[in-house]
Amino acid sequence: MSTVPTRLVIATRASRLALWQAEHVRDRLKALFPACDVSLLTMTTRGDQILDRSLSKVGGKGLFVKELETALLDGRADLAVHSLKDVPVDLQDPFSLAVILEREDPRDAFVSNDFDSLEQLPAGAVVGTSSLRREAQIRTLYPQLQVEPLRGNLDTRLAKLDRKEYAAIILAAAGLGRLGLSERIRAYIPVEQSLPAAGQGALGIEVLLTRSDMHEWLAPLGNADAAACTLAERAVSRVLGGSCQVPLAAYATISGSELQIRALVAEPDGSLILRAQASGPVSAARQLGEGVAKELLDNGATAILAKLGAANTPES
Numbered sequence: 001m002s003t004v005p006t007r008l009v010i011a012t013r014a015s016r017l018a019l020w021q022a023e024h025v026r027d028r029l030k031a032l033f034p035a036c037d038v039s040l041l042t043m044t045t046r047g048d049q050i051l052d053r054s055l056s057k058v059g060g061k062g063l064f065v066k067e068l069e070t071a072l073l074d075g076r077a078d079l080a081v082h083s084l085k086d087v088p089v090d091l092q093d094p095f096s097l098a099v100i101l102e103r104e105d106p107r108d109a110f111v112s113n114d115f116d117s118l119e120q121l122p123a124g125a126v127v128g129t130s131s132l133r134r135e136a137q138i139r140t141l142y143p144q145l146q147v148e149p150l151r152g153n154l155d156t157r158l159a160k161l162d163r164k165e166y167a168a169i170i171l172a173a174a175g176l177g178r179l180g181l182s183e184r185i186r187a188y189i190p191v192e193q194s195l196p197a198a199g200q201g202a203l204g205i206e207v208l209l210t211r212s213d214m215h216e217w218l219a220p221l222g223n224a225d226a227a228a229c230t231l232a233e234r235a236v237s238r239v240l241g242g243s244c245q246v247p248l249a250a251y252a253t254i255s256g257s258e259l260q261i262r263a264l265v266a267e268p269d270g271s272l273i274l275r276a277q278a279s280g281p282v283s284a285a286r287q288l289g290e291g292v293a294k295e296l297l298d299n300g301a302t303a304i305l306a307k308l309g310a311a312n313t314p315e316s
């Protein structure tokens with residue numbers, strides 16, 4: 001095929017982060033196809049509306065993605081831009097993740113107005129995060145701290161910090177960076193202390209599987225390393241039930257032709273963290289991810305998952 005698109009519609013959530021991400025993709029598409037009219041279709045999803053309850057209790061990850069997928073099915077939009085972290089790992093026909101864009105900083109960030117790092121927080125200080133993954137890792141390293149739920153979009157979360165409801169909050173560095181808020185980061189938490197969520201820091205573009213034209217047009221936006229790393233990470237989540245009711249982390253890096261994947265499953269209270277890692281050829285990304293997931297299951301994750309009743313829900 002050698003055609004170029006004349007008009008493309010990007011479905012996006014309405015949050016400031018989602019809009020930044022959609023505009024980023026729009027700009028990249030305009031650079032690729034200068035004559036193409038690229039516009040945004042902005043939608044408020046169920047996940048954006050529910051702020052009072054824990055997402056894991058109201059149905060999870062699909063909440064952020066479903067309305068956008070309906071727009072793809074109806075033909076109202078050609079592509080949907082997502083933080084890959086929020087895309088269910090069981091995404092399948094009729095949908096397809098056409099490309100993964102270059103990854104930004106995958107680390108978690110320590111944000112506070114009064115303290116420089118987690119280790120500086122006094123005993124009893126309240127740390128805000130609704131991510132079981134972040135909570136379990138913080139509790140393990142800093143049992144003297146108090147972890148409290150924190151929901152809402154990035155601006156809402158920062159406003160709650162500024163109202164002194166928390167001594168510090170933990171957010172993805174990538175989201176803050178995209179919104180020009182990196183100066184709020186007091187410390188980047190090393191991945192050894194807070195292993196990131198599968199896909200954190202990467203953007204994914206979803207289209208209908210049948211849209212071979214879209215797959216071809218979007219291909220130049222893809223990043224092979226980010227695709228391989230997140231393939232391995234999402235394979236871990238898939239084997240383990242891909243849930244955010246489970247404290248689950250998976251993070252891959254590439255050095256030369258070798259991919260290294262690290263993963264963990266934890267008891268939510270941080271009383272137990274199971275870790276596994278593997279290295280191998282980049283071409284075996286998926287199998288490496290599946291391998292560490294199976295190792296975790298064999299070493300005790302099965303019992304943790306059984307207790308938690310795994311379901312597909314997002315990291316929040």
Ligand SMILES: NCc1[nH]cc(CCC(=O)O)c1CC(=O)O
Pocket residue numbers: 083084085086170171172173174175176199200201202203315316
């Ligand atoms: N959970 C919501 C969410 N989804 C993606 C990001 C950040 C950007 C990214 O990881 O790509 C965030 C905010 C956060 O975790 O602090």
